[in-house]
Amino acid sequence: MTIVGLGVPAVRRPDPGADRAHPRHASGDLVDTHGRTARDLRVSLTDRCNLRCHYCMPPEGLPWMERTAQLGDDEVVRLVTVAVRDLGVREVRFTGGEPLLRKGLEDIVAATAALRTPAGDPVRTSLTTNGIGLARRAEGLARAGLRRVNVSLDTLDARRFAAITRRDRLDDVLAGARAAQEAGLAPVKVNAVLLRGTNDDEAPALLRWALREGYRLRFIEQMPLDPHGTWQRSDMITGEEILGALGAAFTLTPQPDGSRGAAPAETWAVDDGAGLSGTVGVIASVTRPFCGDCDRTRLTADGQVRTCLFSTGETDLRDRMRAGASDAELAATWRAAMWGKLPGHDIDDPGFLHPTRPMSSIGG
Ligand code: SAM
Ligand code: SF4
Numbered sequence: 001m002t003i004v005g006l007g008v009p010a011v012r013r014p015d016p017g018a019d020r021a022h023p024r025h026a027s028g029d030l031v032d033t034h035g036r037t038a039r040d041l042r043v044s045l046t047d048r049c050n051l052r053c054h055y056c057m058p059p060e061g062l063p064w065m066e067r068t069a070q071l072g073d074d075e076v077v078r079l080v081t082v083a084v085r086d087l088g089v090r091e092v093r094f095t096g097g098e099p100l101l102r103k104g105l106e107d108i109v110a111a112t113a114a115l116r117t118p119a120g121d122p123v124r125t126s127l128t129t130n131g132i133g134l135a136r137r138a139e140g141l142a143r144a145g146l147r148r149v150n151v152s153l154d155t156l157d158a159r160r161f162a163a164i165t166r167r168d169r170l171d172d173v174l175a176g177a178r179a180a181q182e183a184g185l186a187p188v189k190v191n192a193v194l195l196r197g198t199n200d201d202e203a204p205a206l207l208r209w210a211l212r213e214g215y216r217l218r219f220i221e222q223m224p225l226d227p228h229g230t231w232q233r234s235d236m237i238t239g240e241e242i243l244g245a246l247g248a249a250f251t252l253t254p255q256p257d258g259s260r261g262a263a264p265a266e267t268w269a270v271d272d273g274a275g276l277s278g279t280v281g282v283i284a285s286v287t288r289p290f291c292g293d294c295d296r297t298r299l300t301a302d303g304q305v306r307t308c309l310f311s312t313g314e315t316d317l318r319d320r321m322r323a324g325a326s327d328a329e330l331a332a333t334w335r336a337a338m339w340g341k342l343p344g345h346d347i348d349d350p351g352f353l354h355p356t357r358p359m360s361s362i363g364g
Helices: 073-086 105-113 134-144 158-165 170-182 203-213 239-247 318-322 327-339
Strands: 040-044 091-095 124-129 148-152 189-193 216-220 251-254 266-271 277-283 296-299 304-306
Touching: 040 073, 073 091, 073 105, 073 296, 073 318, 073 327, 091 105, 105 124, 105 134, 134 148, 134 170, 148 170, 158 170, 170 203, 189 203, 203 216, 203 239, 203 277, 239 251, 239 266, 239 277, 304 327, 318 327
Parallel strands: 040 091, 040 296, 091 124, 124 148, 148 189, 189 216, 216 277
Antiparallel strands: 251 266, 266 277, 296 304
């Protein structure tokens, strides 16, 4: 299997659809040849992180992006502005790496929250974070205009947390999620990845905790985005296994078809028969892919458009911007990239190619 990430800078291959000069890309939304329109922009603000989750980063970290390679705050805001004003994007989620490590985060959020879509609506803003340091920053982020956060947490057991993330910081994460809720960054969504033999017995306990705290829990199937390329399908805890474990402790009722839309999570109403009820989501990206409804476009911290988490190519906006491209030219390049978005990720296909960047560098 291909070794990615470790010591290997992201390889830039042009996206197949990036036929830049074509007039059909001169105006309009981010449409592709499979009938999808991208409305949801994921912006990675850094590839660095203060945790070392086993499935995401090696203990020594990764060869980090050079500071000069990374977009500056003004450059991020300019590209987000182009996306919202000219390309039909309505929702912007900041991620990483760990986006709370980005010093200019509050300023970037404030500038994004001030944007309006062509219909005059505010942009929906959110942040995906490991929660460390969020307790101190939640209020400021809310004041800057952030609407919601997703906090990643795979276990409620401090020893397991330290084993999975290689850092003893469970209390910081719990405090961060609570502070976000209190600051009104709600509903707080909690993302959990279950790992065979590590925390795969914890699904009901995580759900009980989330329901009591008023958080929306979503389980995510582990995807082949680890830096070592060691992901094995047989090791992954499938959505079906997760639902089996939850079904033993809760009554699960699928939410009506259509409630999912472009959202990756399939949602179930849950009830433990003893007064605890709410919902749970399962993001079964591998076993039940939702590519046909995907409405995402991605921007890496070094200014590359990715049409998909699993893209093997990307389209440069940073160098074009630094070479003096106009907003209209940047928008046309972005449209052309999205035009070439492939129909799906083909993880189950024997010819599946591991992306050339690990998850922490793409932005999860
Ligand atoms: N550091 C932030 C965090 O952990 O929330 C943001 C970036 S992280 C890459 C975003 C999400 O991706 C986290 O919920 C993490 O658990 C998830 N993730 C990382 N590697 C993954 C993988 N190989 N498969 C599935 N989810 C993964
Ligand atoms: Fe860091 Fe998030 Fe990756 Fe964990 S999943 S190492 S918190 S980027």
